[in-house]
Amino acid sequence: MKEIWYKLKEIHEGSEDIREQKKSLLMAIYESFKMEPHENIDKMCCRLHDIVKDLKGLGKEYSLGEKNRKILNALAKEWEPKSIAIEESKNLNSMPIESLINSLTSFELKLKY
Template identity: 40%
Template sequence: MKKVGETTVPKTEDEFDAEDIKKVENYAKAINMLYYAVNPDDYRKISCCTTAKEMWDKLEVTYEGTDQVREAKIDFLTQEYEMFRMKEGEKIDDMFNRFSKIINDLHALKKTYANKDLVRKILRSLTPEWRSKADAIYESIGVSNVTIDGLREDNTRLARKAICDDLVDSLERMHIEDDEEDTLLYTNPQPQPEETPQVMVENEDHADEEEHEEAEEQEETELPIAWRTHKNHPLDQ
């Protein structure tokens, strides 16, 4: 732009100096970056804009709304932040994910909190079981020296330690129960049924078969005439 009398008019390309050329190049880069970053629907919304500032303002209204809409979102998220509490039985990682979403959404709307305030909020939001463990750690360190990421890491470590302790207790109980069962079986052995040896059974069966065959042979053998007591024996006829 240049002044002509009391008015300001755009410069022609022939009148551009090095600074003007640099500005034009930066404007072109910004426009291209926005074109590449948006989806097809948003591209149609900003394609009629002539400057990167116009494009940005239109996208800002699309995603964040007007000033009134933005203030309403901030109020809603602020209330969620103030009412935030850890749920009973909730995992540490799940709780931190919910909390991070709230503060990230507020940060996108230019509403931020100091790190020490975030740490205090988390500590106040923990269930009694976890708060007692966390307080024991940070009493010696101080809230001001702890970051929200460090707080998450330490509490996750505590959660893993608690899980490992529960697993060890379960294994110890299982070991004790197995020892008690083995002791009971040793002191009160169960009677075992007597088994007949297979060889004896086979020998008895074989002896019975031989006796049966001998009886059949005796019945079929013809007795001598002298041994017969009856005169009219069928064999003598």
């Protein structure tokens, strides 16, 4: 019975080599992640969330602080003043991502108007 389970798992998830290749590719995508031109905060964070979720499924997890820093470092140049202000005033290791996104969304509205 165990053999059948392991075979089904390999068929569904791929072999260990395939999983490692997927993980390496997703880690490269995570490392080079940047905000796209004309992309809003919600879309950018959803893209990042999907990458992080897929990596978690492959056994690679990032801390809260790492994810918060990734979001701030991925922002476009016009976000630099806000990014610096958040980094200096908040503890990114304990700041909920939702709070960071809310702060950035508020700033996004100011940039538009």
